[in-house]
Amino acid sequence: MKISAFTVEDVPMIQKGDDLAKIVADRACLENDDIVVFASTIVSKAEGRRFLLDAIEPTAEARELALLNKEDPKFIQYVLDNSTRVLLKHPLLVQTIYGNVCINAGIDRSNTESGYILLLPEDSDRSAREIRDRLKELTGKTVAVVITDTNGRSFREGQIGVAVGCAGIAAVHDRRGDVDLFGHELKITIQGITDEVASCANMIMGEANEGTPIAIIRGYRYVKDDRGIKVCYRSDETDLVKQALYEKL
């Protein structure tokens, strides 16, 4: 198998209301089955998810957590407002209202103006479907769309790209029942394909001033569905790591 992955060049600074699909269609020649990957930061910007840090009044809980994390209490208040539960106080790992678990509820201050914060898209699976449909409209091509963020992991240093939304590609590829080289059935393998796609794209997008928030992965054969990334978020009931963290708090 051979794939290629490349960034879309000359993407402008994204503003509220920008048509991300048009920005791609004007700069790249899409092919059917391409996977078009967007950094969540530009989806957030296009959807107007930028807020003034000063627009919020921190609670006592936010002040306490801010002290612990040497952070601005207003920033922490935004984190709490975007979370259903705290899993670790420092670093501030939370169950977000979006479904994913991450540090600071995925709220960014880098790559946006000083004094502002950028929330994750309200529903990144929906955003992915909308961009995918608009790309079809503009180019006639049937593609998949993945929206990524950069996240830390348990047990390992270093942040990697993960998917926070997807459309037209199955979040996971269930290989149970397929056979290995010796003819034995696989019992447990569920490939986190869309997160692997996200890591591959994130690696070429970069994290700083590269200015390349859109990547295209071409030549990969993937399973198609429209259930979004939410199917791979473990619930509180099935997630033993979450349970241990809740208990420790």
Next chain:
Amino acid sequence: MKISAFTVEDVPMIQKGDDLAKIVADRACLENDDIVVFASTIVSKAEGRRFLLDAIEPTAEARELALLNKEDPKFIQYVLDNSTRVLLKHPLLVQTIYGNVCINAGIDRSNTESGYILLLPEDSDRSAREIRDRLKELTGKTVAVVITDTNGRSFREGQIGVAVGCAGIAAVHDRRGDVDLFGHELKITIQGITDEVASCANMIMGEANEGTPIAIIRGYRYVKDDRGIKVCYRSDETDLVKQALYEKL
């Protein structure tokens, strides 16, 4: 940026003593700065890390954990012998003697003969350095080598490729001090590049009977060092998730 990623075709069933570098050199035309990625399973096979399941006598602890996990007590004994500590009893998440944290100490039964198990390489960073040096000898090219395994994650369903060893590529790329698009210094970003490379490669290798355990990533600019993947394993003292899991047990 544009990269390509492709699997090496016609790789045989790997046996103890096989020269993996030669297998690549005979089948692919390497270029300087290629990243050559090997599934740990074939490194283990080449290094003779295959053992007979029956060659071990399970302890009482192994029997108890086997019952809980509906597993063979002998298999669980191998897991315990390859672990320094249990983090979760079911699924059996352990701190391995190799440094990484994973389910079943990374011991495989798929893609190997029935009745046998395959342990992770003894020291995958060393294996990576050896293969890298041998590739230089055979081809004259200076490349990086990454050894991968397929692992689950906290909070998310789906397994992804991670690095268990590397040579010639820095496990993490520290971006602290670099500036974002607005000129602000990044404060926390440490890119887990080598794990992203592993995910990208794993995605094209597959998990079943594809028979493609070697992938080459070409065109990616990476930071070079020889410190291996171990630098990104968090210690018990700094890893709050591990601590919560230990306490819960």
